[in-house]
Amino acid sequence: MSSFGYHGIKRVATSEAARAERAARERSKIEAYRQLCQQTVDLRRDGVLDADSLAVTTALLNQNPEFYTVWNFRREILQRLFADMDVDAVQASCEKEIKLTESLLRVAPKSYWVWNHRRWTLETMPRPSWERELKLIGAMLEMDARNFHVWDYRRYVAKSMGNGDPKAEFDFTTHKINQNFSNFSAWHYRSQMLPKAFADASSQQDVVLQDFELVRNAIYTEPADQSAWLYQRWLLGQEPSLLRSCSVYVVASHPATDDALSSSASAAVVVTFPHGAKLRRGGQIVVTVDGRMVAATPATTMFGRLHAFLLDGAVARGSQIVVEMAAGLFGGNKLDVASVGITTRGTVGDSVTRLEVACDAPANASAASELPLGGVQGDDIWAVELASLKELVEIEPDSKCKYEIA
Amino acid sequence: MALDTLKHVQYIKSLDKKTDTLEYWMTAHLRLNGIYWGTTALALLGHGDALDREQVVEQVLACRHSNGGYGGNPDHDPHMLSTLSAIQVLATYDALDRADTEATAKYVASLQQPDGSFAGDQWGEIDTRFLYCGVSCLSILGRLDLIDVDAAVRYLSACQNFDGGFGSVLGAESHAALVFCCVGALAILDQLHLVDADRLGWWLAERQLKNGGLNGRPEKLEDVCYSWWVLSSLSMIGRLHWINKDKLQEFILSAQDEDGGIADRPGDMPDVFHTLFGVCGLSLLGYPGLQPVDPRYCMPRAVTDRLFSHHPRE
Numbered sequence: 001m002s003s004f005g006y007h008g009i010k011r012v013a014t015s016e017a018a019r020a021e022r023a024a025r026e027r028s029k030i031e032a033y034r035q036l037c038q039q040t041v042d043l044r045r046d047g048v049l050d051a052d053s054l055a056v057t058t059a060l061l062n063q064n065p066e067f068y069t070v071w072n073f074r075r076e077i078l079q080r081l082f083a084d085m086d087v088d089a090v091q092a093s094c095e096k097e098i099k100l101t102e103s104l105l106r107v108a109p110k111s112y113w114v115w116n117h118r119r120w121t122l123e124t125m126p127r128p129s130w131e132r133e134l135k136l137i138g139a140m141l142e143m144d145a146r147n148f149h150v151w152d153y154r155r156y157v158a159k160s161m162g163n164g165d166p167k168a169e170f171d172f173t174t175h176k177i178n179q180n181f182s183n184f185s186a187w188h189y190r191s192q193m194l195p196k197a198f199a200d201a202s203s204q205q206d207v208v209l210q211d212f213e214l215v216r217n218a219i220y221t222e223p224a225d226q227s228a229w230l231y232q233r234w235l236l237g238q239e240p241s242l243l244r245s246c247s248v249y250v251v252a253s254h255p256a257t258d259d260a261l262s263s264s265a266s267a268a269v270v271v272t273f274p275h276g277a278k279l280r281r282g283g284q285i286v287v288t289v290d291g292r293m294v295a296a297t298p299a300t301t302m303f304g305r306l307h308a309f310l311l312d313g314a315v316a317r318g319s320q321i322v323v324e325m326a327a328g329l330f331g332g333n334k335l336d337v338a339s340v341g342i343t344t345r346g347t348v349g350d351s352v353t354r355l356e357v358a359c360d361a362p363a364n365a366s367a368a369s370e371l372p373l374g375g376v377q378g379d380d381i382w383a384v385e386l387a388s389l390k391e392l393v394e395i396e397p398d399s400k401c402k403y404e405i406a
Numbered sequence: 407m408a409l410d411t412l413k414h415v416q417y418i419k420s421l422d423k424k425t426d427t428l429e430y431w432m433t434a435h436l437r438l439n440g441i442y443w444g445t446t447a448l449a450l451l452g453h454g455d456a457l458d459r460e461q462v463v464e465q466v467l468a469c470r471h472s473n474g475g476y477g478g479n480p481d482h483d484p485h486m487l488s489t490l491s492a493i494q495v496l497a498t499y500d501a502l503d504r505a506d507t508e509a510t511a512k513y514v515a516s517l518q519q520p521d522g523s524f525a526g527d528q529w530g531e532i533d534t535r536f537l538y539c540g541v542s543c544l545s546i547l548g549r550l551d552l553i554d555v556d557a558a559v560r561y562l563s564a565c566q567n568f569d570g571g572f573g574s575v576l577g578a579e580s581h582a583a584l585v586f587c588c589v590g591a592l593a594i595l596d597q598l599h600l601v602d603a604d605r606l607g608w609w610l611a612e613r614q615l616k617n618g619g620l621n622g623r624p625e626k627l628e629d630v631c632y633s634w635w636v637l638s639s640l641s642m643i644g645r646l647h648w649i650n651k652d653k654l655q656e657f658i659l660s661a662q663d664e665d666g667g668i669a670d671r672p673g674d675m676p677d678v679f680h681t682l683f684g685v686c687g688l689s690l691l692g693y694p695g696l697q698p699v700d701p702r703y704c705m706p707r708a709v710t711d712r713l714f715s716h717h718p719r720e
Contacts, residue, residue, distance in 0.1 A: 007629070007670050007674075008627075008670065008671075008674060009674055009675045010673060010674060010675070011663065011669065011673055011674055011675050011676075012675075022427075023426040023427065026426070026427060026428045027426070029428050030426070030427075030428050030431055033428065033431055033432070034431060037431070037434075041481045044481075045481075063432075064432050066432075066433075066435060067434075067435055068435055068478075068482075068483065068485065069435065069477065069478075069481070069482045069483040072483050072527075072529065075529070112531070116529065116531050120529070146623070146625075146626065148573075148574070148578065148579055148581060148623075151578075151579060152573075152574060152575065152578050155577055155578070182625045183625075184579070184623065184624040184625060185579050185623075188567070188569075188579040188580075189579075191568060192577060225625060226612060226624040226625060227624055227625055230569050230624060233568070233569070234568045234569075237568070
């Protein structure tokens with residue numbers, strides 16, 4: 001059976017006559033191609049591992065780089081030839097393989113078989129130049145910035161260079177992201193390189209905070225683009241001071257002309273955790289506004305880090321709000337806070353209000369001492385992010401971030 | 407728009423007669439995969455008898471290598487990709503007794519690496535596609551005992567990314583086709599509890615674009631084949647309802663060619679690969695008249711039910 005794996009080839013209507021005409025045109029090509037294939041099969045069967053056989057495979061692979069068996073035959077020939085060569089001759093011969101694969105990658109940049117042969121060559125040659133591979137990768141990503149073969153190859157090359165230079169790899173992702181925010185392949189690699197390039201906690205925190213800014217710029221430039229949103233989720237899990245803490249916010253949306261909330265759906269309590277935390281089935285927080293209990297419905301969980309509870313009823317600016325979470329309400333592997341109850345309180349302000357922990361958790365609970373009580377810069381990231389998302393919803397009512405905060 | 411079943415059956419039957427095109431010869435290395443794509447599509451369309459059974463089985467057996475593996479065509483080297491296709495086709499035609507499956511199981515198992523991953527062949531390319539091929543194949547043959555299942559599961563878990571998806575190797579970007587491979591292997595090994603289903607389900611659901619079609623990665627174009635890779639994964643983690651089924655169905659149907667076959671997207675050339683995955687997608691969506699497909703094996707449910715009544719799935 002033929003005809004598979006077309007991608008993006010436009011259909012052209014063909015009449016029977018046009019088809020016959022094409023078949024006539026292709027007949028001699030088919031004949032020549034089949035002869036070349038048969039010649040290769042015969043040489044392989046007869047075990048002819050010499051320079052002439054190598055030339056036959058070159059001719060065939062130039063016509064069809066997907067013919068994997070021919071690549072296998074080619075390597076068998078090369079292995080045989082290398083056995084009788086000195087190091088410099090092997091190096092020179094491998095340089096020819098580098099040239100061949102490079103020219104084929106330009107026409108078939110997604111051919112697994114060509115990439116494989118290039119790896120084999122580099123692993124076989126006495127003096128591989130990994131720097132040259134980085135240049136090739138750079139050029140290939142200029143042609144198609146999302147080709148996953150090339151990104152996988154970059155990780156392979158970096159690993160082959162003794163894990164290379166993580167800072168240079170991190171900077172490379174900055175370069176690709178600045179070219180095009182929409183390149184999730186670059187954001188993905190960035191999430192791997194950031195912790196390696198900035199190993200000490202304080203420089204890592206600085207970069208994480210800078211990257212929040214980078215993500216905000218990307219989101220404002222292209223709100224519908226998923227790439228930056230995905231990376232933001234990773235960042236939210238990285239911010240070091242959050243690793244120990246749970247934070248509670250009230251997100252309220254006050255109509256411009258009124259200081260009271262008219263819509264019950266527009267106020268929410270948001271509880272954030274750095275690690276996966278699951279709300280116990282049927283679990284509820286207890287919310288009191290100006291001494292009156294207000295129903296709070298669990299709305300959504302984002303990766304177990306951000307729980308939103310929609311408040312039923314108006315919450316006026318200036319109201320005193322108390323949020324109580326019973327011990328064991330949230331559970332999670334790394335979550336100390338699950339074992340203690342927490343009460344937070346504050347005065348409802350504009351947009352996002354961070355509630356202060358009231359510190360009536362048991363003094364002997366280790367988690368209590370680690371709850372965010374101070375004004376550490378990183379602790380405010382959630383508030384900054386929520387505020388900027390809210391602003392974006394107002395500018396771009398249809399953008400994706402509606403789902404992030406709702 | 408409706409599924410034009412008879413035209414698709416005719417299209418698939420015609421594929422083997424296109425020997426006057428250069429393309430037929432240039433794709434010779436994919437012949438065994440093509441037989442799997444075509445015969446599976448026919449079975450799901452309810453026309454499993456459209457091709458001569460004996461001829462199909464003989465074509466598959468002709469690709470068999472002495473070491474138990476199968477190549478893409480006679481005289482082509484054995485490889486995981488064609489070996490799985492061979493076993494799937496033989497299973498569908500209830501002809502596994504026609505070949506020495508024990509040798510095939512040993513060939514497949516020999517490609518597992520100490521870290522649990524699988525190579526595609528003796529040349530050592532590592533990819534989660536091959537891990538899936540190995541697990542699916544050995545499961546069909548009832549010989550999962552030949553491999554280190556725990557190591558395979560550890561490798562799969564390590565491939566899960568922060569966005570919930572899976573890539574081709576450790577550290578690779580999430581890609582819907584490789585999500586299918588990893589989730590499929592975990593499902594076959596009964597280890598789906600290791601998947602962060604909400605996170606993965608969210609990532610998969612985000613593959614749907616405004617036109618109803620699904621893409622394979624963020625900010626890429628839609629393509630009919632992701633109707634299978636994404637949908638089967640959602641189905642395995644119990645979140646098929648997280649996408650808009652009507653819009654996807656409409657998108658797949660609109661990619662049908664007027665002369666039969668389904669293309670990657672409307673207006674493009676059809677091919678048997680996209681024909682199968684379009685039909686599979688419609689089957690998972692419950693399109694009337696189609697046979698149910700097993701989301702773990704990409705084979706008719708009736709076939710996997712028959713297989714695993716013979717020997718318990720491990």
